[in-house]
Amino acid sequence: MNRRNFFTFLSTSAAAYAIPTRLPFEELKHFNCSNLFEEKKSAEVRLHGSEFEAYKQLSSKIKSVKSIVGYGHFNLIGFDEMLRVGKNYSKVGTFTPQEIALYESIFYESASKYGFYGEKVLANVTDEIKKSDTVKIPRTGHYLFKTDSVDMYEKIRKEVGHNIILTSGVRGITKQMDLFLTKIVRSYGNISIASRSLAPAGYSFHGIGDFDVGKVGFGYKNFTSEFAHTDEFKRLIDTGYVNIRYTKDNPFGVRYEPWHIKVT
Numbered sequence: 001m002n003r004r005n006f007f008t009f010l011s012t013s014a015a016a017y018a019i020p021t022r023l024p025f026e027e028l029k030h031f032n033c034s035n036l037f038e039e040k041k042s043a044e045v046r047l048h049g050s051e052f053e054a055y056k057q058l059s060s061k062i063k064s065v066k067s068i069v070g071y072g073h074f075n076l077i078g079f080d081e082m083l084r085v086g087k088n089y090s091k092v093g094t095f096t097p098q099e100i101a102l103y104e105s106i107f108y109e110s111a112s113k114y115g116f117y118g119e120k121v122l123a124n125v126t127d128e129i130k131k132s133d134t135v136k137i138p139r140t141g142h143y144l145f146k147t148d149s150v151d152m153y154e155k156i157r158k159e160v161g162h163n164i165i166l167t168s169g170v171r172g173i174t175k176q177m178d179l180f181l182t183k184i185v186r187s188y189g190n191i192s193i194a195s196r197s198l199a200p201a202g203y204s205f206h207g208i209g210d211f212d213v214g215k216v217g218f219g220y221k222n223f224t225s226e227f228a229h230t231d232e233f234k235r236l237i238d239t240g241y242v243n244i245r246y247t248k249d250n251p252f253g254v255r256y257e258p259w260h261i262k263v264t
């Protein structure tokens with residue numbers, strides 16, 4: 001089944017779902033998901049036309065969920081809570097079977113197809129972050145997992161100083177999907193480029209303990225290689241116990257991320 005037929009199938013099968021529900025993954029298995037993506041000789045995978053439009057629509061719908069639940073809590077919500085918000089708020093609207101199927105197909109697609117070689121850390125689209133396993137870090141809008149991540153963060157702040165701050169902590173599947181889709185849209189549909197600067201949903205270690213730090217007042221530069229030239233970064237490395245997850249020339253197909261602290 002080619003991609004166009006896949007989408008045609010989804011739209012014609014919509015009537016079969018009187019109550020919008022999740023398209024069971026068992027059914028998705030009948031499709032050859034690799035056909036969802038156009039693979040080129042260059043290994044760059046890029047979306048076109050109606051497929052790209054469907055991604056953009058899903059991205060904007062997930063953002064409207066964020067506007068309802070708030071920036072902080074959005075970091076933690078799972079797939080089912082996202083669907084509930086859609087159903088309960090007309091401003092968002094119920095997720096259609098096509099949107100749900102697209103979300104699931106993106107989640108279950110093997111990321112190596114478009115050049116991301118990291119391991120999957122959250123296996124199921126419905127995997128959730130338990131709020132009780134996390135701690136909200138004041139003045140950041142972010143959460144960290146209790147014990148290991150919080151301990152590491154507090155140790156860093158004690159040694160490097162309060163000029164270093166959490167810029168992104170726990171991220172559930174919905175938040176990672178939001179970031180990944182945003183990156184795809186900004187990359188004009190080039191999924192390969194998007195996955196070089198952001199792990200696809202399910203593949204991010206933010207889902208199990210890693211976090212990002214930055215220099216207070218450094219803004220977006222905290223997410224560029226410029227962070228590696230700050231005194232704060234130097235002191236971070238000088239502690240001797242802080243490890244960076246994505247080093248230069250890492251084997252995962254990910255850019256150098258000096259701000260991303262490996263915990264797990």
Ligand SMILES: [Zn+2]
Binds near residue numbers: 168206260
């Ligand atoms: Zn990170």
